[in-house]
Structures are given as structure tokens and as C-alpha cells.
Amino acid sequence: MYLKAMGAAAMVSAMFVLAMAGVRRGSATWLNSACVLGMGLGLAFGYYVLSLRLAWPPVNGLDRFLTIVVPAALGIELIAGFQCVPRWVAWMLRMSLAATIPRILLHGSVYLSGSGNDWNLWQAGTALAVCGALLAGLWGLLSWLSQRSPGVSIPLALYLSAQCAGLTVMMAGYIKGGAAAFPLAATLVATTIAARQITKRSGAPAILGIGVVGLFSLLFIGRFFGRLSTGCALAMLLAPLLCWTTETPLLRHRKPWLVGSLRLVLVAIPLVVVLAVAKRDFDRDMAPLLGEVQPSAFRLHRKG
Amino acid sequence: MRRFFSVWALTLVIGTVVWAGGKSVSAADEYAYDLVHSSVSFKARHLDISWIHGRFNEVEGKFSIDREHPAKSTFELTIKTDSVDTANEARDEHLRQPDYFDTKQFPTIEFKSTKTKTIEGGFEVLGDFTMHGTTKKITLVLMGGKEHDFKGTKRVAFSTELSLKRSDFGFDKKAIGPIGDEALILIDCEGVRK
Numbered sequence: 488m489y490l491k492a493m494g495a496a497a498m499v500s501a502m503f504v505l506a507m508a509g510v511r512r513g514s515a516t517w518l519n520s521a522c523v524l525g526m527g528l529g530l531a532f533g534y535y536v537l538s539l540r541l542a543w544p545p546v547n548g549l550d551r552f553l554t555i556v557v558p559a560a561l562g563i564e565l566i567a568g569f570q571c572v573p574r575w576v577a578w579m580l581r582m583s584l585a586a587t588i589p590r591i592l593l594h595g596s597v598y599l600s601g602s603g604n605d606w607n608l609w610q611a612g613t614a615l616a617v618c619g620a621l622l623a624g625l626w627g628l629l630s631w632l633s634q635r636s637p638g639v640s641i642p643l644a645l646y647l648s649a650q651c652a653g654l655t656v657m658m659a660g661y662i663k664g665g666a667a668a669f670p671l672a673a674t675l676v677a678t679t680i681a682a683r684q685i686t687k688r689s690g691a692p693a694i695l696g697i698g699v700v701g702l703f704s705l706l707f708i709g710r711f712f713g714r715l716s717t718g719c720a721l722a723m724l725l726a727p728l729l730c731w732t733t734e735t736p737l738l739r740h741r742k743p744w745l746v747g748s749l750r751l752v753l754v755a756i757p758l759v760v761v762l763a764v765a766k767r768d769f770d771r772d773m774a775p776l777l778g779e780v781q782p783s784a785f786r787l788h789r790k791g
Numbered sequence: 792m793r794r795f796f797s798v799w800a801l802t803l804v805i806g807t808v809v810w811a812g813g814k815s816v817s818a819a820d821e822y823a824y825d826l827v828h829s830s831v832s833f834k835a836r837h838l839d840i841s842w843i844h845g846r847f848n849e850v851e852g853k854f855s856i857d858r859e860h861p862a863k864s865t866f867e868l869t870i871k872t873d874s875v876d877t878a879n880e881a882r883d884e885h886l887r888q889p890d891y892f893d894t895k896q897f898p899t900i901e902f903k904s905t906k907t908k909t910i911e912g913g914f915e916v917l918g919d920f921t922m923h924g925t926t927k928k929i930t931l932v933l934m935g936g937k938e939h940d941f942k943g944t945k946r947v948a949f950s951t952e953l954s955l956k957r958s959d960f961g962f963d964k965k966a967i968g969p970i971g972d973e974a975l976i977l978i979d980c981e982g983v984r985k
Contacts, residue, residue: 546924546961547889547896597898605895660885663963712889712896772881 489669492536496670497677500529504681519568519691522682526674526697527561533670539663548592548708549664555591559584560700564693581696585623588700589615592707622703625724626696632731633695636739640747642679644727644754645698646672651758652706652723658769661713664705671701719764722757729753819863820938822947822982824852829980831870836971843970845886847900849874854982856936856947861909866916866933868978870900890963897923902931912936913949925960929953931978938984945984952977 507521534540534553545551563584567577590599593615597605606614633641649672657665675698682691706724709715730750733739738746832846849871857863872892875883887894904918905928913934920929933949940946958972 547893549889596896598895600898660888660890662890664889708889712893714884714888773885776879776882776885 488537489666492533492666493669493673495536496529496533497673499532500525500674501677501681503528504678505685508682508685515691516568516570518682518686519693520565522678522691523561523565523568523693523697525678525681526694527557529674529677530557530670533673534667537666537670539667546595548596548712549667551591551594552667552704552708556588556700556704557697560697564696567696568691568693581626582623584700585626586619588622588704589618589707592704593711596711598711618707621724622699625703625728626699628728628731629695629699630692632734633692636734636746638743638747638750639679639683640750641727641730642675642694642698643747643751644730645695645702646675646679647751647754647758648723648726649675649698649702649705651726651762652702652709655719655723655761655765656705656709656713656715658765658773659709659714660773661709661715664708664713668701668705671698671705675701719761722761726754726757729757819855819857820945820947821985822854822856823985824850824854824868825946825981825983826850828946828948829978831868831976831978831980833974833976835974838969839971843877845875845877847871847874848876850980852980852982861914862907864904864907864914866902866904866907866914866918866931868902868980872898872900893923902929920955922955922960923962927959929955946981947984948979948981950977950979 503525504521507524508518511517539549539553541554542550543554545554563577563580566572567580593599593611598614599606599611629641629645649668653665653668653672655665656668659665675694678694682694703724706715706720710717710720730753732753733741733746733750738749741749826849829850830846831850832844834842834844837843847870850868851871852866852868854866855864872894873887875886875892875894877883877886886892889896899921901921902918904916906917908915910932913932913936916931916933917928918931919926931951931953933951935949936947938945938947953976955974955976956972957974
């Protein structure tokens with residue numbers, strides 16, 4: 488089913504981008520809009536296959552991701568892609584979204600209600616600010632790198648992280664939350680490749696923006712509502728920043744394919760480690776629940 | 792003038808007596824949920840061949856029993872979902888996740904009565920049952936209610952069982968998997984008079 492959802496999401500987004508962008512080649516605004524709408528459609532189809540429905544009012548973190556965060560990210564990237572919109576306005580919109588996403592996702596939860604042994608007001612404010620700053624920083628740094636040294640490797644690095652996030656969140660026991668990452672990963676890779684086919688460029692900033700927001704949100708939900716550890720979540724979130732390594736003087740002027748491959752290999756290393764840790768924890772904690780027989784404290788003794 | 796003061800003084804005295812009397816002669820007895828002598832447990836089918844048992848270790852509640860006007864009796868119960876205990880820590884952690892109880896989003900399961908009537912051997916209580924962010928009207932048949940004086944403390948106890956479909960309360964049908972949709976909840980609660 489997960490492969491089916493990924494296939495549907497990838498197929499729909501790629502076909503849409505190829506069809507739309509093929510109509511007006513060379514227009515950056517048109518390509519950006521095609522990518523935004525293609526990703527939106529791809530995600531809608533992927534989530535439909537996974538039976539993840541839009542619920543209103545949204546009652547949990549995943550509902551709020553699907554009904555508020557994803558449409559908001561798509562809307563902002565659509566607006567930001569128009570030439571008439573000043574760059575500072577586009578970035579102000581992006582940073583506003585980055586600042587509010589943690590608050591949106593934690594709405595109504597024990598973290599903000601002040602009940603139980605969870606956060607007090609000061610702790611909640613600090614955590615929201617740190618998480619917002621983390622998202623804004625990641626978004627800004629990847630966009631900067633994308634302008635400085637463009638290439639498909641950056642959205643592909645986000646794809647690797649999103650795919651790894653889905654598997655890790657699932658192995659930590661939150662199946663629905665992990666599954667939500669697969670259509671995102673599929674649309675990321677399909678839109679990037681389709682845009683590349685049309686323009687021979689690395690695609691549109693929208694792909695990066697939606698990818699970063701999606702990755703952050705799913706890891707955030709996995710961390711605060713599921714059992715994903717802070718270390719694993721941070722490793723997966725920050726792994727795409729390893730693409731910056733190729734900006735060192737030694738590597739910067741190498742051939743583009745070499746730089747791109749190196750970026751992906753560097754990003755993949757921490758992700759493989761995270762997956763190995765997640766698999767070990769899964770085998771230890773979850774496998775017995777799925778039918779593996781555990782030895783009993785009481786042994787049967789046979790006579791003779 | 793003297794007559795005016797007499798009437799005023801009489802009104803004040805009668806008013807004070809009525810107010811004080813109204814407070815002290817309340818027919819309803821208030822009880823607090825006694826966690827030590829109570830339990831909220833549940834069981835659900837596994838693969839439709841056996842039962843998995845569990846309990847909630849942290850429960851709060853109060854009830855007010857009006858012996859003269861039983862319809863005025865009220866019952867409230869709050870269960871902390873984080874305290875789920877099925878004698879397997881890994882499974883408990885799994886049950887706390889968003890695919891099941893989603894304890895960070897829905898930290899409690901609550902019941903609050905809205906209508907009470909007496910039946911033979913107890914009460915039939917209609918109320919709002921909130922679980923996983925969904926509130927539904929349910930009827931609890933509370934059996935018991937006899938008061939017992941133990942070392943100077945008055946106690947009363949009730950027992951009830953109810954069957955719920957988890958899918959009715961917004962639990963993900965796909966995550967229900969090998970654990971049956973229907974869960975049987977057993978509540979045995981003892982109240983200590985305040």
C-alpha cells in the first residue's frame with residue numbers, strides 16, 4: 488500500500504508538472520506554479536491511497552499537518568513564485584510560517600495546556616521558539632545553497648531524509664505518522680526530475696520550501712507525539728545541510744555530477760546510521776508485539 | 792419605628808437560619824474516588840481467539856449521592872491515558888502513541904453524568920463519555936451503592952461494565968489490526984466520603 492501511495496503521488500505530480508511546464512517553457516513563474524500545484528495534487532492522491540483524510544476540525548498533530556500546514560506551505564510557495572512579489576515579502580511569509588508551524592502542530596496537546604508534568608509556559612515558549620528558529624534556519628541555509636550552487640542534489644537530499652523519516656517514525660511505533668512521509672518523498676523526487684526534464688534547471692524554490700516544511704513537520708510530530716528520539720529527529724532534519732560540505736574550496740569547482748553525488752553520499756551516511764538504530768530499537772521493542780515469541784519466565788520441565 | 796426594626800430583625804434571623812440550615816442539611820453525600828480500592832480495567836480480543844487485559848493506574852473521580860432525590864446524584868470519572876498498563880512496557884508505549892490513545896493530544900478519558908435514575912440494586916446513569924477527542928452519550932449501569940462505615944470512614948462502592956467500539960471514538964481502523972475493535976471496560980470503584 489505504501490508503494491502504491493508513493494507511485495500514485497509520484498505519477499500524478501510528475502505528469503502534472505510535465506504537462507503544465509511543457510505549455511510555457513522558459514517561464515520561471517510558470518514552472519514554480521506547476522511544481523506547487525503538482526506537489527499539491529501528488530500529495531492529495533498519495534494521502535487518498537493511504538486513506539489519510541482531511542479532518543475538520545483537525546483533532547491531532549497529523550490532521551493539522553494535512554489540513555493547515557501543507558496548504559499553507561503550498562499557498563506561500565505559490566505566491567512567492569510570482570515575479571511581482573518582492574523577495575523580502577516572500578521570505579517574510581516563509582519565516583512567518585516557520586515561526587507558527589510548531590505552535591499549530593502542538594495545539595491542544597499536553598505541551599501547551601499546562602496539564603500534567605509537561606511544559607510550563609516558559610518552557611513551551613522556549614521550545615516553540617527554538618523549533619521555529621531551527622526550521623527557519625534550515626529553510627534559509629538550503630535556499631541559499633540552492634542559489635549559490637544549484638542542483639537536483641538538494642531536493643534529492645530532502646527526499647532521502649523524508650524517506651528515512653517515514654521509516655524511522657513507523658519503526659518507532661507511529662505507523663500513520665510515518666506513512667505520511669512517503670507521498671511527500673515521492674512528490675519531491677518526481678517533481679524535481681520532471682522539472683529538470685523540462686528546463687534543465689534544478690527545479691523551483693517551491694520544491695525546496697514544501698520539502699523542508701514537510702520534513703520538519705513530520706519529524707516534529709514523530710518527536711512530540713510519537714516515540715522518535717530527539718537525536719534521531721535532529722539527525723534526519725539536519726542531514727540535508729551536509730550538502731554545504733561541497734562548498735569547500737577543494738570541492739566547489741568539481742564537475743556538477745561529482746558534487747551532486749558527493750552531496751547525496753554525505754547526506755546518506757547519518758541517515759543510514761539513524762535507520763540502523765531505529766531497526767535495532769524496533770527489533771528489541773516492537774517485534775515481540777508482532778508475533779515473535781518471547782521466552783517465558785516459567786519454563787516447562789520434562790521428566791526423563 | 793420600633794415595629795420597623797422588629798420586622799427587620801426577625802427577617803435577618805429567619806434568613807440566617809434558613810441559609811445556615813440549607814447548607815448543613817444537604818441530602819447529597821460527596822465521595823472521592825479511592826484509587827487504592829478501585830480499578831478501571833479493560834480487555835480486547837487478540838486475533839479474535841483470546842483476550843488481552845489491561846488497566847489504567849491513574850484515575851480520579853468524585854460522586855455525589857442524594858438518597859432522598861436519587862435523580863440529583865452525579866458521577867464523574869477521569870482516567871489518565873498515560874497510565875495504561877498491559878503488563879508489557881513495549882506494548883504500553885505503543886498504546887500511548889497517536890495510532891492508539893495519542894496520550895500527548897488526549898491525556899484523559901472522561902465520564903460526566905447528565906441524568907441519573909435508580910434501578911434495583913443501583914443506578915442507571917446517562918452521561919457524556921469523552922475518549923480520543925470524541926464525546927458520545929453512554930449509559931452506565933452502576934450496581935451497588937450500599938454505604939459501609941469502616942473505622943469511622945464512610946465508603947460506598949459501585950461496579951459496572953461497558954462495551955465500546957474503538958472505531959466509534961476516532962481510533963484508526965487500520966491501526967486496530969490484530970486487536971479487536973470492541974473493548975470491554977470494567978470499572979470497580981470505591982468512594983470515600985469527604
